[in-house]
Amino acid sequence: MPVESVRFAGEAMDIAVPSRPLRVAGVAMAGFRGRATNSVDLPVVPYPAATVFLDFGDVVFVDEARGARVDGSWVLGLGPVGLRGGGREVDLLQVRLSPVAGYAVLGAAPGADARVITLEEFWGRDVERIREQLRAARSWDERFALMETVLGSRQEAGRAVDPEIVHAWRRIVAGGGRIRVERLAAEVGWSRKRLWSRFRSQLGTTPKRAAQLVRFDRAAHRLSRGHSAALVSADGGYADQSHLYREAAAFTGLTPTALASAPWLTVDPVAWAAPAYVSRH
CATH class of the missing domain: 2.60.120.10 (Jelly Rolls)
Structure with missing residues (x-):
């Protein structure tokens, strides 16, 4: 152990x-x-x-x-x-x-x-x-x-979660949150409304919110590893640096600078080296 x-x-x-x-x-x-x-x-x-x-x-x-x-x-x-x-x-x-x-x-x-x-x-x-x-x-x-x-x-x-929802979740994770709901719906052969409803009832959030969270999680961990907010926003799918600032405030109430040293993230390289959300499910 x-x-x-x-x-x-x-x-x-x-x-x-x-x-x-x-x-x-x-x-x-x-x-x-x-x-x-x-x-x-x-x-x-x-x-x-x-x-x-x-x-x-x-x-x-x-x-x-x-x-x-x-x-x-x-x-x-x-x-x-x-x-x-x-x-x-x-x-x-x-x-x-x-x-x-x-x-x-x-x-x-x-x-x-x-x-x-x-x-x-x-x-x-x-x-x-x-x-x-x-x-x-x-x-x-x-x-x-x-x-x-x-x-x-x-x-x-x-x-069990619907196979279509499993596929949508995996695509969101694989794309780092940078995929549109319309494209996910087209891939599974559902309407946008049906995907939104089933996704929310089974996973507890909407596809858009899930994508935002996956994108933010990756950004937060890059900030904690010392990458600049400018680089993280440019590489992470944010419209600009102020977009990253707004999401950091919305999700945590912190600025990217404060988020970079947040104690909550310091244990992740040890405790969560293999994140659950990117595993087989």
């Missing part, structure tokens, strides 16, 4: 990742553990996948617009904005689900708004049993294996 220590918002954090490829398509997992000198509080940077958190420390997420607080087990949909998370005692299993996998695993699309949804809303009373099994696990590898079994069973029993 690979474990690497990183600096996260100025604090030491151990990150564990599975020691072998996961057998469940469209899924990535990582474990986080550490104790902060001061409670870490940071804005969430959106990601093109549903994210499931199972926390055994004191991490709390806050929806700033509504003042709602959630801890324990929760789900973030695609593209949450206006969310902050943090805590002092970190013992957290995080699962990222591609939108296609998320529909089957969660039993419903988690949506793309800024709402933090408790995992119980999707899995009901099973959540507490799963949490206790994970809490009792003696290692991260055991936690990963237990969660992989849970996810595999739910994916197998869950509802």
